[in-house]
Amino acid sequence: MSRFSDQKSQLAGLLPSSLHKIARKLPLPRTETEADVPHFDEYDGNITYRDLTERIDIPVNLSTPDQMQSDEYREKGLYLARQDRWDELSELIMTHDHARDSTRSGLPIADLLAFGARSDVVRAAEHGLLYGRPARGADFFSGIEALEMVLMDDPRNYGLALIVAHMHIDIGWAWRGAKANDAVQDVNRDAFEAHFDRAHDILSEFCPHELQSPALSAARCALLPGRENPAAHLVREFEALIDLDPFNPRHMRSLGNYLLPRWYGNHQALDLEARRTAARTYDIWGAGAYTWVWFDALLVDPNGFDTLEMDYFMDGIRDILKRSEDQHVVNLIAAHLYQSWQIARERYHANGVRPDLPPALRRGFEELVYNHLREVHPLIWGHAEIGFENTARVISTERLAEKGRETALTAVAMPFLATLQQGQTVSFGPDGISESNS
Numbered sequence: 001m002s003r004f005s006d007q008k009s010q011l012a013g014l015l016p017s018s019l020h021k022i023a024r025k026l027p028l029p030r031t032e033t034e035a036d037v038p039h040f041d042e043y044d045g046n047i048t049y050r051d052l053t054e055r056i057d058i059p060v061n062l063s064t065p066d067q068m069q070s071d072e073y074r075e076k077g078l079y080l081a082r083q084d085r086w087d088e089l090s091e092l093i094m095t096h097d098h099a100r101d102s103t104r105s106g107l108p109i110a111d112l113l114a115f116g117a118r119s120d121v122v123r124a125a126e127h128g129l130l131y132g133r134p135a136r137g138a139d140f141f142s143g144i145e146a147l148e149m150v151l152m153d154d155p156r157n158y159g160l161a162l163i164v165a166h167m168h169i170d171i172g173w174a175w176r177g178a179k180a181n182d183a184v185q186d187v188n189r190d191a192f193e194a195h196f197d198r199a200h201d202i203l204s205e206f207c208p209h210e211l212q213s214p215a216l217s218a219a220r221c222a223l224l225p226g227r228e229n230p231a232a233h234l235v236r237e238f239e240a241l242i243d244l245d246p247f248n249p250r251h252m253r254s255l256g257n258y259l260l261p262r263w264y265g266n267h268q269a270l271d272l273e274a275r276r277t278a279a280r281t282y283d284i285w286g287a288g289a290y291t292w293v294w295f296d297a298l299l300v301d302p303n304g305f306d307t308l309e310m311d312y313f314m315d316g317i318r319d320i321l322k323r324s325e326d327q328h329v330v331n332l333i334a335a336h337l338y339q340s341w342q343i344a345r346e347r348y349h350a351n352g353v354r355p356d357l358p359p360a361l362r363r364g365f366e367e368l369v370y371n372h373l374r375e376v377h378p379l380i381w382g383h384a385e386i387g388f389e390n391t392a393r394v395i396s397t398e399r400l401a402e403k404g405r406e407t408a409l410t411a412v413a414m415p416f417l418a419t420l421q422q423g424q425t426v427s428f429g430p431d432g433i434s435e436s437n438s
Contacts, residue, residue, distance in 0.1 A: 056416075059375040060376045062379075064104075066328050070103050070105075075116060077117040079116075081120070082120070086150055087154075089159070090157050093114055102248055108214065118147065118164075121143035121167055126171075144167065150163075158206045158213065164199075166199070171195050172191065175191035176192035203216065208244065209240065212244065214245035217241040218241055221251075225263075235273060238255040249285075252289055253388070257296045260297050262300075267307040271308070278316070285320065287315040290315075290316045291319075292316070296387070298340060299336065299343075305340075305347065305357055311360075320333065325372065331373070331376065334408075336388075337365040338384075339385065341365055365415075370415065373428070376408045376412070378404035379397070382400035382404025383404070384404075424437055
């Protein structure tokens with residue numbers, strides 16, 4: 001970020017003056033809390049779930065290919081930004097974007113590169129907001145201005161535009177907080193709106209359809225919380241994104257989350273869009289898109305179970321698994337089914353509603369364990385416990401993985417309780433499951 005000296009005066013008219021005023025009103029430090037993971041009680045008076053899980057022999061993959069690939073591209077984006085190799089970085093972003101390249105979990109490579117490229121600036125801003133002052137030797141605005149000047153040198157480069165626009169979106173959320181209905185102080189709301197306005201101005205110079213860019217379309221969707229009437233634009237923006245990149249389920253999952261009542265929709269609208277998306281992508285996903293649109297939403301807001309068509313949802317899971325036997329996808333769905341089963345059991349015992357849900361979810365979970373699950377990815381199970389798209393920084397990665405491992409092994413033990421209680425060991429391997437005396 002060396003291009004800084006004589007251009008600085010040009011930024012006065014580019015960045016909203018409200019941002020400069022807001023920078024002098026840093027809030028007091030925020031208090032962070034840690035989400036509790038449910039504790040599993042004893043199975044009976046003598047044998048605990050922990051005893052039983054010791055008889056489960058299944059590979060536990062703490063560093064999956066997906067995680068390593070994600071880290072690699074984030075680090076590459078960070079490295080090229082620190083080296084001021086902006087032309088090379090932006091070309092990589094656009095190349096991967098046009099190719100729709102993503103990790104096994106659906107994280108677009110273009111997004112990972114752009115994330116790495118802006119991470120120094122966003123972390124510096126978050127530090128100032130979290131602790132009420134910039135980090136030692138840091139200027140709250142210097143990084144923002146430096147990235148703005150990079151874009152100023154090449155304003156028609158949409159790879160650079162993505163980096164700078166997402167920087168503003170990230171910092172806007174850091175000011176506001178990620179909860180949709182949180183009470184937000186005026187200074188925080190003003191900063192949020194100012195950063196989102198600037199991101200909107202940047203992205204309005206580019207047409208995702210003309211450029212055939214899912215990354216630009218996804219960035220427009222990310223701007224929705226800053227628009228005056230997000231609900232009026234939500235479905236249209238996400239339809240355009242999914243049409244540009246229909247093989248990536250993350251876009252469908254994000255659509256479902258935004259259609260929850262806590263954001264811009266309701267459960268009936270969510271179910272309708274799940275059906276419409278499934279119809280539009282049937283040749284790719286079968287019924288799978290119905291499942292993907294509901295996927296994150298159900299764990300964020302379990303009231304959605306009252307509207308969900310369970311048979312359609314389970315058909316979608318089977319169609320997804322027909323198209324991918326990747327263990328990342330298998331763990332993702334297994335963790336979801338297990339959490340959904342536990343939620344449905346609690347809801348049924350509390351109010352007697354939807355008695356069909358717990359047994360259907362249990363059958364689906366057990367079928368997946370028997371036929372598809374061959375290793376455990378603990379971080380996926382940990383994220384499922386707190387909601388896949390939970391953005392609160394409530395727990396370290398190590399703690400999350402440990403909690404996820406404990407939950408996963410307890411869950412995997414359930415279909416084999418009778419066998420395990422007899423003292424046998426259940427072993428998972430690439431070719432299937434075997435049982436043996438310990």
